[in-house]
Every structure is written in structure tokens, then in C-alpha cells.
Amino acid sequence: MRIDVITIFPGYLAPLREALLGRAIGAGLVDLAVHDLRSWTRDVHQAVDDSPYGGGPGMVMRPQVWGEALDAVLALDERPARIVVPTPAGRPFTQATAQAWTGEERLVFACGRYEGIDQRVVDDARRRDLPVDEVSIGDYVLVGGEVAVLVMVEAVVRLLPGVLGNPASAQQDSFSDGLLEGPAYTRPEVWRGLAVPEVLRSGNHAKIARWRRDRALERTAQRRPDLLAALPEDALDDADRAF
Numbered sequence: 413m414r415i416d417v418i419t420i421f422p423g424y425l426a427p428l429r430e431a432l433l434g435r436a437i438g439a440g441l442v443d444l445a446v447h448d449l450r451s452w453t454r455d456v457h458q459a460v461d462d463s464p465y466g467g468g469p470g471m472v473m474r475p476q477v478w479g480e481a482l483d484a485v486l487a488l489d490e491r492p493a494r495i496v497v498p499t500p501a502g503r504p505f506t507q508a509t510a511q512a513w514t515g516e517e518r519l520v521f522a523c524g525r526y527e528g529i530d531q532r533v534v535d536d537a538r539r540r541d542l543p544v545d546e547v548s549i550g551d552y553v554l555v556g557g558e559v560a561v562l563v564m565v566e567a568v569v570r571l572l573p574g575v576l577g578n579p580a581s582a583q584q585d586s587f588s589d590g591l592l593e594g595p596a597y598t599r600p601e602v603w604r605g606l607a608v609p610e611v612l613r614s615g616n617h618a619k620i621a622r623w624r625r626d627r628a629l630e631r632t633a634q635r636r637p638d639l640l641a642a643l644p645e646d647a648l649d650d651a652d653r654a655f
């Protein structure tokens with residue numbers, strides 16, 4: 413997978429070259445290219461934004477600069493790309509989105525700042541039949557899209573084959589089965605007077621699986637009843653319902 417990020421703060425994306433993601437890049441599982449949007453400005457001030465039509469606070473990022481930047485970056489590689497615009501006004505980015513994007517050959521992230529990017533940039537890309545997703549990582553506003561890109565790239569790349577040491581851990585993630593993950597424990601057996609639940613030391617794999625499923629159902633019911641309500645009809649078996 414090739415990932416391109418267009419931003420006025422390239423340094424914000426440096427963490428993508430650390431740790432697990434850095435190793436994925438080193439192993440050739442991911443190609444990452446970060447581009448400074450100001451490279452496509454033509455004026456001495458390298459202006460990337462301007463006042464909003466209709467008035468109002470803040471500044472809007474200029475369509476000319478973004479249009480040239482996206483055209484140039486897309487032309488760097490012939491692989492088909494999905495353009496992603498992080499915005500608080502976007503559709504929710506979820507584990508399902510991350511899973512779906514693992515099938516993409518290329519993702520091009522357009523990081524907006526200020527009050528966002530002139531809408532015609534997205535409209536122009538869409539009318540050229542380029543896939544464009546405007547996505548939000550949660551119901552809150554950031555200063556720029558860069559942090560959202562860090563979140564989304566990590567969520568996607570960790571799912572790519574060969575990235576995680578143990579692929580099973582991606583399968584047992586929270587959300588992978590529609591439920592939140594339950595509590596986890598490691599040594600010592602007792603810590604500050606708190607013992608690891610007995611069942612986890614029983615060696616009885618069926619009982620352990622049941623206990624873990626019950627804890628996941630319990631936590632999901634307590635913290636995210638919306639996820640429980642959204643489960644498909646056949647997702648819960650009789651033992652689950654008995655819980």
C-alpha cells in the first residue's frame with residue numbers, strides 16, 4: 413500500500429516512521445510519502461488560505477493550491493487512489509472503515525487546517541470519478557487533520573498482512589467482533605492484593621473463552637449499548653443471551 417499525505421506541517425507526520433509503522437515501511441509493506449502543500453503555492457507569501465465567502469470566523473484553504481497539489485501527487489503513481497479528507501463534518505471512521513481501506517492500493521490524505529478546504533476541491537475530485545471520503549475520527553474539533561491521519565494510518569496499517577507479529581490479535585481486537593474487548597491480565601498472579609481471575613489460570617480453554625466473551629458483553633453493555641444494539645441478529649448465541 414502506498415500512502416501519501418499532503419499537509420502544511422510535514423513534521424507532524426514524523427511519528428508514522430516510528431515503531432510498528434516504521435518497521436512496516438522498512439519491510440516494504442507500506443510506502444509513505446509526505447508532501448508540503450506550500451510547494452504548490454505561487455506567491456511570495458506561499459498563501460494557502462483566504463477569508464471565507466459569506467463572512468464568518470477563520471480562514472478557508474484555497475482551491476487552486478489544493479487542486480494543483482492533489483493533481484501532482486496523484487500523478488506520482490499510477491495505482492488507483494482513495495482520497496481521504498479528515499474533517500469533523502465527515503462520516504465516522506470506524507474499525508470497519510479501517511478494514512475496508514486495507515483493500516486499497518493507495519490512500520492520499522489531504523490535511524485541512526483552519527476552517528477546512530474549499531468544498532470545490534472535493535467536488536472537483538468527485539466529478540472526475542476519483543473516490544473521496546470525508547471522514548471524522550470522533551465528535552470533536554482539532555486544529556488540523558494531521559492528528560486524524562496518524563490515527564487512521566495506524567488503524568489501517570496494523571491490519572495489513574505481515575505488519576502485526578500475531579495476526580490473531582487483530583481478529584481479537586475490540587470492534588472486530590462488534591464488542592469491546594474485556595479486561596486483560598499478566599504476571600504477577602497477585603498485585604497489591606489484587607488477584608488475576610481464577611478462571612484465567614484454570615487452563616480450561618472453553619471456560620476461559622466463555623468468561624472472556626461474558627466480560628466483553630458486560631463491558632459493551634455498560635459502556636457502548638449502541639454497539640450491542642447494532643449487532644446482527646445471529647451475532648449472539650444462546651449462551652450470550654443467557655449472560
Ligand SMILES: COC(=O)c1ccnc(N)c1
Nearest residue numbers: 498499548549550554556
Ligand atoms: C481539522 O480536522 C479536524 O478537526 C478533524 C478531523 C477528523 N476528525 C475530527 N473529529 C476532527
